[in-house]
Amino acid sequence: MSGKKSLQVITLGCSKNTVDTEHLLAQVEDSFDIKPEDDESPVDYLLVNTCGFIGEAKQQSVNEILACVERKKKGLAKKLLVFGCLSQRYSDQLPGLIPEVDGWYGARDLAPVVKALGGQMKPALRTRRMASEKHDTYAYIKISEGCDRRCSYCAIPFIRGAHRSVPMEDIESEARSLASQGVRELILIAQDTTYYGLDLYGKRMLAELLRRLSSIEEIGWIRIHYSYPADFPEDVLEEMANNPKVCRYLDIPLQHVSDKVLKAMHRGVDGEWTRNLIKKMRAKVPGIALRTTMIVGHPGEGAKEFNELLDFVREARFERLGAFQYSEEEGTFDAENFKDEVKPYVKKRRLSRLMTLQREISLAYNESRVGTRVKVLVDDLIDGAYVCRSEFESPDVDGEIIVSIQPGMKDPGSLVGKFVEVEITGAGDYDLSAKLTGI
Numbered sequence: 001m002s003g004k005k006s007l008q009v010i011t012l013g014c015s016k017n018t019v020d021t022e023h024l025l026a027q028v029e030d031s032f033d034i035k036p037e038d039d040e041s042p043v044d045y046l047l048v049n050t051c052g053f054i055g056e057a058k059q060q061s062v063n064e065i066l067a068c069v070e071r072k073k074k075g076l077a078k079k080l081l082v083f084g085c086l087s088q089r090y091s092d093q094l095p096g097l098i099p100e101v102d103g104w105y106g107a108r109d110l111a112p113v114v115k116a117l118g119g120q121m122k123p124a125l126r127t128r129r130m131a132s133e134k135h136d137t138y139a140y141i142k143i144s145e146g147c148d149r150r151c152s153y154c155a156i157p158f159i160r161g162a163h164r165s166v167p168m169e170d171i172e173s174e175a176r177s178l179a180s181q182g183v184r185e186l187i188l189i190a191q192d193t194t195y196y197g198l199d200l201y202g203k204r205m206l207a208e209l210l211r212r213l214s215s216i217e218e219i220g221w222i223r224i225h226y227s228y229p230a231d232f233p234e235d236v237l238e239e240m241a242n243n244p245k246v247c248r249y250l251d252i253p254l255q256h257v258s259d260k261v262l263k264a265m266h267r268g269v270d271g272e273w274t275r276n277l278i279k280k281m282r283a284k285v286p287g288i289a290l291r292t293t294m295i296v297g298h299p300g301e302g303a304k305e306f307n308e309l310l311d312f313v314r315e316a317r318f319e320r321l322g323a324f325q326y327s328e329e330e331g332t333f334d335a336e337n338f339k340d341e342v343k344p345y346v347k348k349r350r351l352s353r354l355m356t357l358q359r360e361i362s363l364a365y366n367e368s369r370v371g372t373r374v375k376v377l378v379d380d381l382i383d384g385a386y387v388c389r390s391e392f393e394s395p396d397v398d399g400e401i402i403v404s405i406q407p408g409m410k411d412p413g414s415l416v417g418k419f420v421e422v423e424i425t426g427a428g429d430y431d432l433s434a435k436l437t438g439i
Contacts, residue, residue, distance in 0.1 A: 004032050007028065007044065008037065008045070009034075009037065010047070013053065017051060019129070020049060020107070025129075028114060042077070046068050046080050051084065052087075056327075058086055065080075081103045082103070082104050084106075085107045088106035088160075136181075136183070139183045140189050141178075142189055143166055144163055150266055153328075165205075168205065168212060183219070207235040210239045210246050211239065214243055221247050221391060222246050223247045224236070227251065237285055238284070240285045247391040251320075256298065256305075291398070294313075295326050313357055317365070320394075363428070363429045370427050372423070372424050373421055373437060374424065375420070376419070378417065384404070385403060385404050401431070403436060406435075421436075422437060
């Protein structure tokens with residue numbers, strides 16, 4: 001029996017929060033018995049890492065906090081601490097609304113949370129991570145924090161603060177540590193990955209960062225998420241086209257294409273510029289898979305603007321696309337200057353129409369891949385089948401490639417965490433099926 005106190009962290013929201021949790025756990029793992037997130041046994045400390053981005057995420061965070069309050073009342077937790085975006089955003093309101101919480105902490109600095117756990121931040125561990133989830137084959141790396149953009153609908157700048165790049169040597173050190181733990185794919189994340197380096201080096205340095213991370217022998221893939229379209233650095237496309245470790249995949253939230261809506265959103269680009277950027281990406285990186293995000297129902301989006309968005313999606317044929325309904329967030333430019341005038345039922349209908357269209361595009365793309373051979377990373381072995389991804393599928397947000405185990409295979413689990421070749425044999429709206437080749 002360990003004499004250590006027990007600790008459990010429940011992480012909500014995006015992959016950036018997951019990274020924060022893993023950095024926190026690395027700071028305190030020597031002092032605590034760390035419990036898995038789904039463990040319901042009694043603990044000494046219960047932490048909730050919250051999201052405060054949009055209405056649904058905020059409600060989920062509040063619900064989780066209240067559920068943890070009930071655990072504390074039942075004697076299943078001695079101390080309840082809350083940190084992250086929701087706590088940062090509503091630090092003046094939440095303590096009075098939920099007094100059962102023993103401590104509220106923000107999202108910008110983990111040191112107060114570590115101190116509340118009885119420790120102090122150890123600079124030597126700043127690039128260390130303790131996995132909080134079963135993602136042995138891939139890991140997210142946060143290359144910067146905060147955002148200098150001022151999109152009209154977004155609350156991130158006043159939650160996370162101004163843009164701050166992580167020094168390149170720290171990112172490389174963190175990546176090498178993850179590689180030594182079996183990680184084979186790095187997913188670069190930030191509020192805006194293309195802004196990386198401007199504050200530290202006086203110029204955008206994402207392409208140089210890609211080159212440095214590519215030197216890590218154990219890393220097979222590097223993937224880029226959350227790129228901003230304005231002033232996109234073209235040297236990144238050159239790396240993507242010529243560096244075999246950089247996935248021909250880009251997550252680039254565009255949000256809309258109508259000039260009227262983009263101007264209202266303060267996106268810094270117009271529809272023509274957006275269309276030309278997509279054409280340039282496809283020309284410079286043949287076979288690239290593009291993931292984007294769209295917002296429907298933003299103030300000023302009428303039927304004309306929404307139909308223009310549909311036409312653009314038909315034209316661009318994004319391999320991956322997500323969308324959500326506009327949600328007015330207090331403190332943003334939109335909330336202070338526009339009326340949320342699009343009716344909820346109209347937003348819901350527009351979202352359904354957009355995602356129905358995207359489902360058709362996704363299916364056609366997947367069907368075009370049947371019969372092709374592709375390198376995949378084997379993420380897991382579940383119920384007699386391998387769960388895999390190619391460079392064109394990102395974890396958590398895209399579909400998967402399911403590969404059945406061949407009869408008579410010895411030690412099938414040995415392929416988990418390995419790159420293998422498969423042949424695509426079937427396609428659905430999002431997932432694909434395949435068979436191993438050459439084994």
